[in-house]
Amino acid sequence: MDIGGTFIKYALVDEAGIISELKRQKTSKEGYKALLGQVFNIIEELQNDFKEKNIVGIGIASAGQISHEKGVVLSATDNLPGWAGTRLKEIIEERYNMVCHTDNDVKCAALGEMFFGNGKNIKDFVCIAIGTGVGGAIVENGRLIRGSDGIASEVGHIVIRSGGRRCNCGNKGCYEQYASITALKRIVEEKFGKKYLPKDRGVEWLFEIYDQDERLKLIIDRFADNIADGIVSLVNTVNPKVVIIGGAISSCELLMNKVSESVYEKVMPVFKKNLKIVPALMGNNAALLGVSTYIFNNGKEH
Numbered sequence: 001m002d003i004g005g006t007f008i009k010y011a012l013v014d015e016a017g018i019i020s021e022l023k024r025q026k027t028s029k030e031g032y033k034a035l036l037g038q039v040f041n042i043i044e045e046l047q048n049d050f051k052e053k054n055i056v057g058i059g060i061a062s063a064g065q066i067s068h069e070k071g072v073v074l075s076a077t078d079n080l081p082g083w084a085g086t087r088l089k090e091i092i093e094e095r096y097n098m099v100c101h102t103d104n105d106v107k108c109a110a111l112g113e114m115f116f117g118n119g120k121n122i123k124d125f126v127c128i129a130i131g132t133g134v135g136g137a138i139v140e141n142g143r144l145i146r147g148s149d150g151i152a153s154e155v156g157h158i159v160i161r162s163g164g165r166r167c168n169c170g171n172k173g174c175y176e177q178y179a180s181i182t183a184l185k186r187i188v189e190e191k192f193g194k195k196y197l198p199k200d201r202g203v204e205w206l207f208e209i210y211d212q213d214e215r216l217k218l219i220i221d222r223f224a225d226n227i228a229d230g231i232v233s234l235v236n237t238v239n240p241k242v243v244i245i246g247g248a249i250s251s252c253e254l255l256m257n258k259v260s261e262s263v264y265e266k267v268m269p270v271f272k273k274n275l276k277i278v279p280a281l282m283g284n285n286a287a288l289l290g291v292s293t294y295i296f297n298n299g300k301e302h
Contacts, residue, residue, distance in 0.1 A: 001042055002105055002287040003027060003035075003062040005079030005132035009284065010042045012050050013059075013292040017116045019285060021049065032082035036091070043096065057099040058092055059291035061108035063133065065151040068103040068294075074151060077168040079132055101294035106135030107144055107153070109246055109280065111290030111301060114139065117281035118244050126240045127280070128155055130227065130247035134176035138238055144301060145238075156180070160229050178226040181248050187219055207252045224255055228262030235267050235275060246280030 001010035008027050012020040025042075028034040043058060064076030064083055071089020092100035110127035113119035119127070123142045129135040136155025138145040145152050156176035157169050164173030177183055181203050188196050188206065196206060196216065210220055231243055243263075249255050260277045267275070280286050294300070 001039070001060055002108070002291070003039070003060065003080070004105060005063050005077075008038065008042065009288060010046065011285075011288055012046055012053065012055070013288055015292075015296045017289050017292070019288065022285065022288075027080070029081060032086060035080065035083060036086065039092075040095070043092070055098070057101065057295035058096065059108075059288075059295050060088060060092070060100065060102040061105040061287040061291040062088070062102060063105050063135065065154070066102055066104045066107075067150045068101070068107070068146075068299075069150055071100065071102050074149070077133070079168065099295065099299075101291065101299050103291060103294070104135070104137070104151070104153075105129070105287045106155075106246075107137045108288075108290035109135075109282075109286035110137035110139055110144060110244075111293050112282045112286035112288070113244050113246075113280055113290075114142075115293050116289050117286060118242065118278045122242050124238075124240050125242040125244055126231075126234050126238065127244045127246065127286075128231065128234075129280075130180060130245065130249045132180065132182050134180050134230070136234070138234070138240070140238065142302070155230060155234065158230055158233060160226070160233075175226075175230040179223070179230055183226075184219075184223050187223070188216070191215065191219060203248055204252060207254050210254060220255070221258065224258035225262050227259045228266060231259070231263050231277070232266045235263070235271050239271055241274060241276065243275070243277045244280050245277065246283070246286055248284075250279035250283060 007024045009024045011022040028038045065074040067074050073083050073086040076083040088102045089100045106129045119125050125139050127137045134156035136153045138153045158175045159173045160175050161173035165177040166172050167174035167177050264272055282289055
């Protein structure tokens with residue numbers, strides 16, 4: 001399963017990356033016990049739905065700072081209240097007598113792209129997920145960069161506006177306060193109210209009506225520049241061959257083109273020579289696929 005700040009996606013995944021009966025439900029905001037109960041219910045639903053299958057493990061991708069090695073949620077923002085400190089691997093393995101592996105959702109998405117998508121056969125790339133927040137993962141020489149505590153690549157909390165908007169991490173001016181879908185919705189509602197964001201339409205609707213309102217054009221162009229600002233910092237720092245963008249915007253050609261144009265205008269010439277910016281080929285399923293690879297590779301990236 002893939003636990004995000006807004007939805008939990010879940011499915012049965014086989015070794016070839018074939019997904020069966022993908023489903024989703026809204027993520028509980030009622031605290032640790034409620035969210036863990038939701039996780040239990042999902043596992044048991046899949047076990048009941050696939051009794052005839054040989055289910056060999058449980059993979060859980062989650063937003064937050066996750067220790068893959070220990071299977072523990074080290075930290076999480078208010079998007080997942082009370083989630084920090086959850087010993088997820090231990091709890092799941094004891095309850096179901098089955099191997100469990102867990103990791104940060106965007107690190108899992110990077111693995112999904114590495115095995116099945118636009119990161120295949122590429123040793124150096126950056127994966128960025130634009131959703132409720134902004135997540136990231138950096139792959140160098142075919143391995144995830146994890147840092148000293150295993151939680152490197154918190155891309156959403158790069159500061160791009162010193163003294164800017166307060167972030168739920170406690171700092172000000174973080175990337176995700178300007179480049180997430182949450183940020184785009186907030187900015188549009190501040191300017192126009194809720195008329196452009198009816199409940200029956202997703203944020204993609206804004207890109208469909210881009211040409212109908214000059215003020216909306218300015219907002220979306222600025223949003224694309226905000227996304228590009230963070231990417232430029234990463235490209236200038238780690239020199240990837242490819243930047244893979246996932247999340248809700250990855251399927252929007254207009255926005256992807258604007259982000260790419262902005263990055264190529266701003267990044268140092270030496271770094272943009274061979275740089276490619278591409279959407280996540282596996283889309284919103286990348287994290288599900290990525291975390292499944294841990295099950296089939298005994299907890300390892302390869």
